[in-house]
Amino acid sequence: MARGRISLQERVRRRTRAGLVARSAERELFRGNFDTTPEDGRHRFLFHVHGTAGVGKTRLVKEFEHLARERGALTAYVNETSGSVPEVLEAVCRQFAAQGHRFKDLERMLAAHRERRHEAETAALAALDPAPDGAPSTGGMALARAGLAGLGLVPGVAPFTAVLDPEQLAHGADRLRSVLAARFRSHEDVHLVLDPASVLTPVLAEELDTIASDVPWIVLLLDTYERTGPFLDAWLHDLLTTDRYGALPDTVVVVTAGQHPADPARWGTFADFMTSLPLQPFTEAEARGLLASRGVTAEPVVAEALRLTGGLPVLLSTIAGTRPAGPEDVTDPSATAVERFLKWEQDPGRRFAALAGALPRLLDADVFAVAVDCDRDRAEELYAWVETLPFADRLGGRIRYHDIVRAPMLRLQRGRSPQGWLAGHRRLADAFRRWREAAGAGRDAGRLRLDDDWCRLRLAELYHRLCTSDHAAVSDTLSDLVEACDQGEALAGRWVRVLEDAGRDALLPGVAAWGGRLSDALRSGGTQAVLEALLTGTGHAPQTFPPDVRLQGAGLGPPVTPDGAARGGVPELTGHPVTAGPEPQDDEDHGDHEDAEHSTDRAPEERSRPAALADAALPPALVARIHRDRALAHAARAEHALAVTALSRALTLTPDDARTLALRGECLRVVGRHAEAAADLERAAALDPADAYAWASLGAARLALGHPEEARTALGHALALRPDYAWALVRRARVARELGDMDGRLAALDRAVAVDPGSAWAHCERGDALRAANRYRDALDAYDRALALDPGYASAYASRGVAHHRLGHRDRALADLDRALELNPSYAWARERRDAVVRDRDG
Numbered sequence: 116m117a118r119g120r121i122s123l124q125e126r127v128r129r130r131t132r133a134g135l136v137a138r139s140a141e142r143e144l145f146r147g148n149f150d151t152t153p154e155d156g157r158h159r160f161l162f163h164v165h166g167t168a169g170v171g172k173t174r175l176v177k178e179f180e181h182l183a184r185e186r187g188a189l190t191a192y193v194n195e196t197s198g199s200v201p202e203v204l205e206a207v208c209r210q211f212a213a214q215g216h217r218f219k220d221l222e223r224m225l226a227a228h229r230e231r232r233h234e235a236e237t238a239a240l241a242a243l244d245p246a247p248d249g250a251p252s253t254g255g256m257a258l259a260r261a262g263l264a265g266l267g268l269v270p271g272v273a274p275f276t277a278v279l280d281p282e283q284l285a286h287g288a289d290r291l292r293s294v295l296a297a298r299f300r301s302h303e304d305v306h307l308v309l310d311p312a313s314v315l316t317p318v319l320a321e322e323l324d325t326i327a328s329d330v331p332w333i334v335l336l337l338d339t340y341e342r343t344g345p346f347l348d349a350w351l352h353d354l355l356t357t358d359r360y361g362a363l364p365d366t367v368v369v370v371t372a373g374q375h376p377a378d379p380a381r382w383g384t385f386a387d388f389m390t391s392l393p394l395q396p397f398t399e400a401e402a403r404g405l406l407a408s409r410g411v412t413a414e415p416v417v418a419e420a421l422r423l424t425g426g427l428p429v430l431l432s433t434i435a436g437t438r439p440a441g442p443e444d445v446t447d448p449s450a451t452a453v454e455r456f457l458k459w460e461q462d463p464g465r466r467f468a469a470l471a472g473a474l475p476r477l478l479d480a481d482v483f484a485v486a487v488d489c490d491r492d493r494a495e496e497l498y499a500w501v502e503t504l505p506f507a508d509r510l511g512g513r514i515r516y517h518d519i520v521r522a523p524m525l526r527l528q529r530g531r532s533p534q535g536w537l538a539g540h541r542r543l544a545d546a547f548r549r550w551r552e553a554a555g556a557g558r559d560a561g562r563l564r565l566d567d568d569w570c571r572l573r574l575a576e577l578y579h580r581l582c583t584s585d586h587a588a589v590s591d592t593l594s595d596l597v598e599a600c601d602q603g604e605a606l607a608g609r610w611v612r613v614l615e616d617a618g619r620d621a622l623l624p625g626v627a628a629w630g631g632r633l634s635d636a637l638r639s640g641g642t643q644a645v646l647e648a649l650l651t652g653t654g655h656a657p658q659t660f661p662p663d664v665r666l667q668g669a670g671l672g673p674p675v676t677p678d679g680a681a682r683g684g685v686p687e688l689t690g691h692p693v694t695a696g697p698e699p700q701d702d703e704d705h706g707d708h709e710d711a712e713h714s715t716d717r718a719p720e721e722r723s724r725p726a727a728l729a730d731a732a733l734p735p736a737l738v739a740r741i742h743r744d745r746a747l748a749h750a751a752r753a754e755h756a757l758a759v760t761a762l763s764r765a766l767t768l769t770p771d772d773a774r775t776l777a778l779r780g781e782c783l784r785v786v787g788r789h790a791e792a793a794a795d796l797e798r799a800a801a802l803d804p805a806d807a808y809a810w811a812s813l814g815a816a817r818l819a820l821g822h823p824e825e826a827r828t829a830l831g832h833a834l835a836l837r838p839d840y841a842w843a844l845v846r847r848a849r850v851a852r853e854l855g856d857m858d859g860r861l862a863a864l865d866r867a868v869a870v871d872p873g874s875a876w877a878h879c880e881r882g883d884a885l886r887a888a889n890r891y892r893d894a895l896d897a898y899d900r901a902l903a904l905d906p907g908y909a910s911a912y913a914s915r916g917v918a919h920h921r922l923g924h925r926d927r928a929l930a931d932l933d934r935a936l937e938l939n940p941s942y943a944w945a946r947e948r949r950d951a952v953v954r955d956r957d958g
Contacts (some may be wrong), residue, residue: 137401137428138175141392145370147178149186149332153365160365161355163340163382166394168705169517171428172372173508175394176338179370188332188368189214195342198605200312200350200565201228203343204319209333209760216329217321224307224315231308312350313360320354320361327364340373348603352381365682396426409435429517433506468497469504473524474539474615476578477571479513485546486539495591537583540621547572564602574613581617581626589614589626593649593673596633599641607642609694640689643748649733735770739765743775750782758782773803781812784819792816802831802888805837811843814850823853841871845880852884860884868900875905879914886918894918909938913945920952928952 141164151158162179164172173194180190191210197203205225208218307314323333337343337351353359355369367665371377377391397405405428406417424430471486478486483501484494501507506520516524521897529536551572555563563569568816572771573595580588596610611633618627632652636644733741751759762779769775780795799806814830817823827850833843844867851859864881871877882897898915901908916931932949935942 128856130444137397137404138178138394140183141175142178144390144392146182146186148368149183156387156627158370159388161382161385161389162368162370162392162821163377164370164392164394165340165374165376169427169429169520170394170396172374172394173338174428175392176336176370176372178350179335180336180397183332183334183368186332188334189216189326189330190334190336192336192338193343194337194510195339197343200344201225201315201346204817207319211326216326218319218326221315221318221322224318227304228307228311228315231304234308248475264483316350316354320363324362324364327366329368329814333364333367334370335367336370336372338372340371341375344371344373344375348378348381351488352385352951356385395430396424397431398426402426403430404430406435410438411435429506429520431503433520436504464493465500469501470524470528471539472501472507473521473528474579474582476576477510477513477515477575478507482543482546482575483793485543488539488542522620529622540579540582543633544576544583547576547579551576564598564606570606570609574609578617581613581623582621584621584623589629592734593629593733597646597733597737597741599647600645604637604641607645608637611637611645619749632657646744650738650741735768739768739772739775742768743778746778746782750785755782755786759786771802773799773806773809775813776802777806777809780816781808782810784816789816789819793820800829804832805836807833807840807843810836811840814843815846818846818850818853823850826850827854841867841874841877844870845877848880848884850885857884857888861888868897873904875901875908875911878904879908879911882911882914882918883905886914886921889921891918891921895922907938909935909942909945912938913948915943916945916952917948919956920948925952925956929956 119522146161148159148162153160164175166172176192180192182791183190189211189868191207193203193206197206204221208801210223218247298690301876303314304380327333339349351369351371354363376393377389382389402421402424403417404413406420409432411417411434420431420434424434437524468483468487471488473481474486475482478498478501480495480498480790484491487494487497489497491674502509502514506517507875508516508517515521528539551569554566554569577588577592577595581592592610592614596607599606599610609632611632614626615630615634617623618630620624629652633645636648638649677877716938717798742761745760746765749755749761759779759782762775765775766772766779775794780792780799783792783795783949793813793816796809796816799809800813803809808828810833814826814828814833817829818826827847830843830847832852833840834847844863848860848863848867851857853865859879861884864877864884867877868874868881879900882894882901885891885894885897895915895918898911898918901911905911912931912935916928916935919925919928919931929949929952930946933954935945936949939945
């Protein structure tokens with residue numbers, strides 16, 4: 116043959132590579148795409164492979180990668196072993212480097228991301244008060260987790276953060292941002308922690324654009340998209356269809372593969388640029404071709420294989436891999452699918468090992484040794500064999516049985532030997548418990564859920580306990596799920612899946628019902644709906660969570676109005692009502708720069724309580740905590756009456772919980788029920804005298820009741836416990852105003868803006884104090900700072916307008932007062948001040 120030409124035989128071998136004798140239409144479609152230029156309307160930039168488990172998606176994607184490399188493409192393959200956008204980018208960098216193309220800038224930024232995440236944890240913890248023993252408090256741990264997650268969780272972390280120390284909640288996301296900003300050298304470093312995709316992806320786009328001149332095509336293959344899509348799909352859509360991350364070279368082709376079709380709501384407008392490839396089970400001709408390529412041609416064997424598999428490639432490959440010798444091997448029509456998978460394996464030890472390996476959801480050599488319960492050398496030998504089985508899918512350094520094979524194996528063991536089933540799962544549960552305890556030894560419990568290895572061990576432990584019908588395992592899993600909800604939907608989803616998997620695999624209807632209910636809730640309403648479903652399912656039917664609640668910075672204060680401006684209301688809860696206008700004490704000082712604190716909420720009728728799922732229960736303290744979380748969500752929407760109701764529910768379960776009493780007392784204060792508020796807050800302070808939050812709120816309630824001296828005493832306790840408590844400092848300034856102590860008022864406000872320079876509310880209050888002292892120009896400076904921080908702060912505009920009027924700046928005064936009324940048309944005090952300016956001008 117002429118040198119360089121490829122033989123006919125080699126062509127045949129390539130076309131039947133890895134047994135892929137089917138899917139010719141899909142392969143030709145993908146191959147042909149490289150024959151069209153990006154300018155050609157037939158060219159596609161995205162291929163989405165989808166179909167049921169076992170239909171051969173991964174094998175086809177791997178074939179696509181081979182076809183792309185034949186055309187000189189630079190390729191990267193990513194599956195569920197990458198759990199975030201930064202991890203996906205790390206996988207891409209590694210594979211491109213292995214092909215001779217380093218993305219040095221992106222590698223540098225990824226290294227910086229890892230470093231900054233570590234620094235963020237250190238900085239966040241250092242900014243929080245330690246517990247009495249010197250260790251970081253539980254609240255500090257929760258805040259650190261929210262900051263460390265770094266995926267848009269600050270602001271916008273799930274609102275279930277009542278475990279945080281209340282005074283920590285008074286600082287808010289602005290405080291955390293300022294901590295990180297002070298720690299890091301640039302805003303880019305802060306964004307690299309809080310929103311890594313927004314910083315890293317433009318670098319990826321630049322690297323791709325640079326490398327495009329050296330390679331004809333760049334192909335990214337994203338497999339197991341049913342697992343990775345929840346965090347990749349929106350990112351990929353933005354990358355391909357918008358300029359958010361920069362321009363991509365038009366030689367990029369992306370392949371995604373998962374069980375579900377592409378989301379039409381997201382990808383519908385991209386239909387002309389993508390190809391959907393739904394995979395069905397093999398046709399009879401394709402199935403026969405695959406069996407023939409493995410040497411299985413005897414008609415009785417082929418007929419039985421077709422009957423058992425329904426044309427699913429993974430089952431066909433399993434049967435073909437055993438190479439049945441003759442028709443006598445397929446004569447038993449009552450044999451189960453599992454027996455067919457292993458029928459031709461004569462070694463009973465291997466047969467047992469293959470079945471035992473199905474018990475864990477994920478296998479490595481250590482887990483397998485426990486599952487088969489034999490000596491280490493024999494376990495190593497058997498594991499090496501199991502790794503070669505066609506249904507053992509590789510996931511990084513581990514393997515997982517394909518679902519279509521694993522499910523009948525589990526059913527076989529459960530029915531054949533119930534005691535063996537229980538013994539195997541108990542053995543595995545004990546092993547995972549020991550490994551989990553060793554992984555957590557000497558570490559702070561609040562930080563363990565940041566550790567993926569610890570979470571994996573805990574979830575496996577719970578799965579195997581559930582499979583033994585351990586009743587306590589259901590409650591333990593649900594309790595863990597509440598904690599997981601604080602970390603966001605991704606982690607909560609892993610706990611929900613363990614209930615789904617155990618309920619299905621162990622045939623436990625109650626556990627499966629929990630999994631299905633919580634999965635539906637997570638999908639439809641996020642972690643808020645999960646917590647509501649937990650309450651409903653355990654017989655604590657709650658009112659519905661308010662929709663679309665997002666607490667500023669994990670529910671951390673200072674309170675935030677619906678227009679986003681920091682105000683001086685509830686120090687722990689967000690969602691303070693829009694300022695309706697200050698109430699003037701006299702012509703010079705119009706009083707509080709905080710909302711009217713009146714709520715028109717009406718608690719809806721209780722829904723009828725559904726029957727509890729299974730017979731599991733949550734500990735009363737945990738149910739109470741969920742009710743506290745719901746209260747935070749209600750307060751985020753200024754639904755303070757509903758928040759009071761939720762907190763009252765919590766107190767029926769934990770009547771002596773000081774934190775819950777303090778929260779309810781503050782909510783009662785906000786809705787104007789000051790006497791009741793003071794009673795709750797006094798009891799909270801008595802139960803926990805070290806709670807600065809309770810003392811501060813008590814001071815505000817006592818001032819509202821007309822007891823300034825008692826208010827000063829309570830606020831003094833708060834500030835003795837925490838001298839830099841900005842919210843309490845502003846409240847003490849108000850007490851000083853009531854007592855006629857001008858110097859004390861200004862001193863408190865000077866301290867407040869020093870410790871919390873990002874508080875527009877504190878600057879505005881200080882402006883009022885300066886204006887009352889006839890220091891109008893200094894007051895203007897204070898109002899300017901407040902408005903620079905919060906351009907939508909109506910009260911600051913009104914106050915600045917009055918200061919301008921006092922200085923004779925009528926046009927500026929009118930402009931400011933007009934802006935205040937534009938922001939809040941019902942602002943009566945601003946309208947009165949504007950009328951006074953007009954009269955003065957026209958008179």
